[in-house]
Amino acid sequence: MTMTKWWIEGGIFVTMTPQEPVVKGHLVVENDRIVYIGAEHPGKLAEGASRISGSGLVFMPGLINTHGHAAMSLLRGYADDMVLQDWLQTKIWPMEGNFTDQDVYWGSALSALEMLKSGTTAFVDMYDHMNEVAKVVEQSGMRAVLTRGVIGLCPEDVQRAKLEEAVRFVQEWNGKADGRIMTMMSPHAPYTCPPAYIEQIVQAAHDLDVPLHTHMSETAAEVEQNVRDYGSRPVEHLDKLGLFSRPSLVAHAVHLNDDEIALLAERGVAVSHNAASNLKLASGIARVPELLKAGVTVSLGTDGAASNNNLDIFDEIRLAALIHKGVTGDPTAVPALEALRLGTVYGARAIWQQDQIGMLQVGMKADMIALDLDQPQFYPRTDIVSHLVYAASGRDVRHVWVNGVQVLKDRKAVLLDEEKIMAEAQRCYERLTNKV
């Protein structure tokens, strides 16, 4: 393998490390890893490196989106302003029922493009036709944790077939694309999977030695129904079924009581906070300050583009910093640096990759983004972290690298064909809407 080496000369680096959150200086990457970051000239380490000027740019770790359904970008704007159960049952599921491999491929490619262009370098995806999503990840150069989510509201033979498909997906893709693809197992939610089915999925995760992912406690109605059907709230229910006996990541976790927060902390369960989706579907607002105080890893997710309706993690960072202040009446809730950690360091923790990504530090993978600082919203130069949280958006992202490879250059995707993806996604949508 030929060695690649590049050197960012003279930039501002928001490293997200506890020791030195902001560094003005230099960064050197060799192959897929950061080999130098610091104020001093890198000296010998920069020998033979190609030089990139860091002037006018701010660099930070790539953002991590810990919950979504990439192909749902095909349904962006298709069914807005509805309540979750009605939205899923009358609009989304009937459309998804007609999705082909091609639809999932182009829908996921559209999302990959949008994510890259707004600074997301790693994402979690729970969906169907997952081979297509994996191909998109492979081609786009992104990093992802993928899982064939299963809904168990079907006869046992269909349940079994879905579970086998999910297992095969893990066997085929875990660790692929130079390690950029990792996998999980996922019951879609406690209200769509009977308890015995959840136990089978948990067992499969044990056998395969992969983590678990699910939607949990998204709406008050879900919690009530869980109590009616199973005699306990979703957290206790899933705990009894063994879901938290493995590394697990739960999306939403909006309706939690104090005991449930304590249990999630005790079991080391990570939460994906999907603020925009929860607001849009009027599901509620997660108790993020309390979760953080209890020591739960809280990360950020967009959920599908049909309930957001974009995939910009900068939006989620800003929302996380704002709504919890509004809800608690405490302006110190989720301060700027903590909000930025939700989208970076904690995101990495939530997908068990904190030793690899989420910070700019020697030895870490070079998953990094650069934003254009020479824009009015970033003047005057007061506090760069504050600017990234309260003033920035994904549209400010100019360059993106994943695993040491530049995948976005001057706002253009390097490995994806932007025009073709948008045209094909449009065609998929038109074909799908003619079917129903």
Ligand SMILES: N[C@@H](CCSC[C@H]1O[C@@H](n2cnc3c(=O)[nH]cnc32)[C@H](O)[C@@H]1O)C(=O)O
């Ligand atoms: N179609 C598969 C399940 C795929 S898992 C991903 C599912 O999550 C659904 N989904 C998207 N957003 C949400 C949400 O916020 N809550 C619950 N389900 C969601 C989405 O519509 C999709 O069907 C099967 O039948 O087994």
Ligand SMILES: [Zn+2]
């Ligand atoms: Zn979801």
